[in-house]
Amino acid sequence: MFERTAGSYIIGLLKEWNVDHIYGMPGDSINEFMEEMRKEQAIRFIQVRHEETGALAAAAFSKLTGKIGVCLSIAGPGAVHLQNGLFDAKKDKTPVLAIVGQIESTKVGTDNFQELKLEAMFEDATVYNRRVQSADQLPDMLNQAIRTAYAEKGPAVLIVSDDLFSEKIKRNEPQTSAIYAAPKLRPDEEDLADAARLIKASKKPVILAGKGSKDAVAEVLAFAEKIQAPLIASFPSKGIIPDEHPHNLGHLGQLGTKPAEEAMKQADLVILAGTAYPYRQFLPENAPAIQIDIDPKVIGKYYPATVGVASELKPAISELTARAEPKDSDFLSRLLEQKSAWQADLQADMDKETELMQPQHVLAEVQKVLDPDAVVSLDVGSVTIWTAKYLKLSQQKFVLSAWLATMGCGLPGAIAAKIAYPNKQVIALTGDGGFSMGMQDFVTAVKYDLPMTVVIFNNQKIQLIEHEQKEKGNEPTNVEIANIDYAAFAAACGGEGYTCRNRTELSDALAQAKQSRKPVVIDAYVEDISPIS
The missing domain is CATH 3.40.50.970 (Thiamin diphosphate (ThDP)-binding fold, Pyr/PP domains)
Structure with a gap:
C-alpha cells in the first residue's frame, strides 16, 4: 500500500502539472504545507511581502506563458489579500491556482481565530472554489481545480485546513490524473460561408484583433493583407499585433489613435478577431460584424454580431483568407496617410x-x-x-x-x-x-x-x-x-x-x-x- 502525507502528495501532483514556483507568505494555517515545500527542490517558493503581490504575479505569469500561476496564503487576512489578483486573473481569463489555508478542520465553523467564510468570500472571484473536507480528497480535488482553471480560463481556489496536509494518504493507485486535454475548436462550414459572403460584399472592412491572435499572428496579418483591410489592435494585444505592421492603425478608444477612430466611423464591416472589445461607443453604429472567438459566450456580447464563428482564430482566419478575393486598396491607403501624419505628430512630441x-x-x-x-x-x-x-x-x-x-x-x-x-x-x-x-x-x-x-x-x-x-x-x-x-x-x-x-x-x-x-x-x-x- 502506497502511503505518504497529503502535503507530499500535493507537491508531487504540482510537479506533474509542471508547476515550478509558488508565490506566497508562510503562516500558521499553511505551515504543514510549507514543511513539505521545505523538502522540495523542484518547486521554488517566492516569498512575497504582501499576498496581493503574489496573486498579481501568479496572474501575470499565466498571462505571459499560458501556464497556470500558483500562489498561496494563510486563512483570514492572507486570504483577503489574494482577492485583487484573483479577480484580475478572472477578468483577464487566465488560469491561476490559489492554495488557501484554513483553521484546523475540527474547529471550522466555531468562529475561531482568523476564521472567515472563505468559500463565500471567493465565490465571485473564481471559476472553481471548494473546501477540502478530508486528506483523501485533496489529490483529486487539486487535479480538478487545476483542470477547471485551464478549461474555464480563470482562478481556482482550494481551501485546505492545515492539519490535513500532514495526514497520511493510503492508496494503491491514483484515482485521477494531472492532465488537461485542451479542445481544438474548428469553424463550422455554414458560419464560414456566411462570413465569407459578408467579406465579399464589403468595401471598407476593418479588423479589430485581440489577444486571441496570440497563436495566429501570421494568419491575421495575411488576412489583412489579402483583403486590404486596416488593422486595429485591442490594447491587450499590444506586442502580439506588431505596432510597425503597415496595416496597423494602433488602438481604439481612450487609448487609441485618430486613424483607428476614423476607420471605425467609415467601416461597412467589422471583423472582431479574438477580442470581446467592450467599449460599444467606439464601434460603428450599425455596421454588420463577424466575430470569431473560442468562447461562444462572448460572441455578440458587446456588439451585435451578424455572423458568429465559434472557433480558434487560426483555422477560422486561414479559411476566410483562402476564400477571400483581393480588394481595392483606396480605403486602406487613405487611412495609412492619416496614420503617417499621426505618427509624425507623435514623433514631433517626442523630439520637442x-x-x-x-x-x-x-x-x-x-x-x-x-x-x-x-x-x-x-x-x-x-x-x-x-x-x-x-x-x-x-x-x-x-x-x-x-x-x-x-x-x-x-x-x-x-x-x-x-x-x-x-x-x-x-x-x-x-x-x-x-x-x-x-x-x-x-x-x-x-x-x-x-x-x-x-x-x-x-x-x-x-x-x-x-x-x-x-x-x-x-x-x-x-x-x-x-x-x-x-x-x-x-x-x-x-x-x-x-x-x-x-x-x-x-x-x-x-x-x-x-x-x-x-x-x-x-x-x-x-x-x-x-x-x-
Missing part, C-alpha cells in the same frame, strides 16, 4: 525640447534601450495612455491588468516576467501612484536576484483621476500624492536607484540599468500634463 521632461520623452528613451525580445510590464493610470500612444512593440511580450485595471500591477508583473524569462530584459512602466501601492515587494526582486528596470513616471499626482474629475465638471480633489525618494528606497532595499530630471540623466540611467545585475528603480520626474487631449 521642453523645460521639464515630459512622459513621452521617457518612453522615447525607453524605446532606444528596449530589446526585441524584452518583456514590458505596464501599470495602470495615465502611464497606460502614454504607453499606448508612444511605445512601439513588435515581438516583445507585454503584460497588464486589462479588464480589472488595478493599480499596482506593474511590479508584480515584472517579478513574474523575470521568473518566466530569466534571460530576457524586463522593464516595468509605472506611475508613482501605482508603484507606491506595492513598492514593498521591490525587495522581493532583490532577494531573488531578479534584475529588472522599474521606470517610475513621477508627477506626484494620481493624474488620470484628476482628468476624470475635471471631465465630470468637478473640482479636482485629493489627487496630489506625497513624494518619495524612490531612488533612495531602491538602494535601501539592496537594489540600484537613479533620479532623473532631464533626458540626458534618463538616457544615462537606462544604459546603466541595462548593464546592471540588480533590480533598478529609475525615478523619472515628469511634467504634469494630461495624456488625454
Whole structure:
C-alpha cells in the first residue's frame, strides 16, 4: 500500500502539472504545507511581502506563458489579500491556482481565530472554489481545480485546513490524473460561408484583433493583407499585433489613435478577431460584424454580431483568407496617410525640447534601450495612455491588468516576467501612484536576484483621476500624492536607484540599468500634463 502525507502528495501532483514556483507568505494555517515545500527542490517558493503581490504575479505569469500561476496564503487576512489578483486573473481569463489555508478542520465553523467564510468570500472571484473536507480528497480535488482553471480560463481556489496536509494518504493507485486535454475548436462550414459572403460584399472592412491572435499572428496579418483591410489592435494585444505592421492603425478608444477612430466611423464591416472589445461607443453604429472567438459566450456580447464563428482564430482566419478575393486598396491607403501624419505628430512630441521632461520623452528613451525580445510590464493610470500612444512593440511580450485595471500591477508583473524569462530584459512602466501601492515587494526582486528596470513616471499626482474629475465638471480633489525618494528606497532595499530630471540623466540611467545585475528603480520626474487631449 502506497502511503505518504497529503502535503507530499500535493507537491508531487504540482510537479506533474509542471508547476515550478509558488508565490506566497508562510503562516500558521499553511505551515504543514510549507514543511513539505521545505523538502522540495523542484518547486521554488517566492516569498512575497504582501499576498496581493503574489496573486498579481501568479496572474501575470499565466498571462505571459499560458501556464497556470500558483500562489498561496494563510486563512483570514492572507486570504483577503489574494482577492485583487484573483479577480484580475478572472477578468483577464487566465488560469491561476490559489492554495488557501484554513483553521484546523475540527474547529471550522466555531468562529475561531482568523476564521472567515472563505468559500463565500471567493465565490465571485473564481471559476472553481471548494473546501477540502478530508486528506483523501485533496489529490483529486487539486487535479480538478487545476483542470477547471485551464478549461474555464480563470482562478481556482482550494481551501485546505492545515492539519490535513500532514495526514497520511493510503492508496494503491491514483484515482485521477494531472492532465488537461485542451479542445481544438474548428469553424463550422455554414458560419464560414456566411462570413465569407459578408467579406465579399464589403468595401471598407476593418479588423479589430485581440489577444486571441496570440497563436495566429501570421494568419491575421495575411488576412489583412489579402483583403486590404486596416488593422486595429485591442490594447491587450499590444506586442502580439506588431505596432510597425503597415496595416496597423494602433488602438481604439481612450487609448487609441485618430486613424483607428476614423476607420471605425467609415467601416461597412467589422471583423472582431479574438477580442470581446467592450467599449460599444467606439464601434460603428450599425455596421454588420463577424466575430470569431473560442468562447461562444462572448460572441455578440458587446456588439451585435451578424455572423458568429465559434472557433480558434487560426483555422477560422486561414479559411476566410483562402476564400477571400483581393480588394481595392483606396480605403486602406487613405487611412495609412492619416496614420503617417499621426505618427509624425507623435514623433514631433517626442523630439520637442521642453523645460521639464515630459512622459513621452521617457518612453522615447525607453524605446532606444528596449530589446526585441524584452518583456514590458505596464501599470495602470495615465502611464497606460502614454504607453499606448508612444511605445512601439513588435515581438516583445507585454503584460497588464486589462479588464480589472488595478493599480499596482506593474511590479508584480515584472517579478513574474523575470521568473518566466530569466534571460530576457524586463522593464516595468509605472506611475508613482501605482508603484507606491506595492513598492514593498521591490525587495522581493532583490532577494531573488531578479534584475529588472522599474521606470517610475513621477508627477506626484494620481493624474488620470484628476482628468476624470475635471471631465465630470468637478473640482479636482485629493489627487496630489506625497513624494518619495524612490531612488533612495531602491538602494535601501539592496537594489540600484537613479533620479532623473532631464533626458540626458534618463538616457544615462537606462544604459546603466541595462548593464546592471540588480533590480533598478529609475525615478523619472515628469511634467504634469494630461495624456488625454
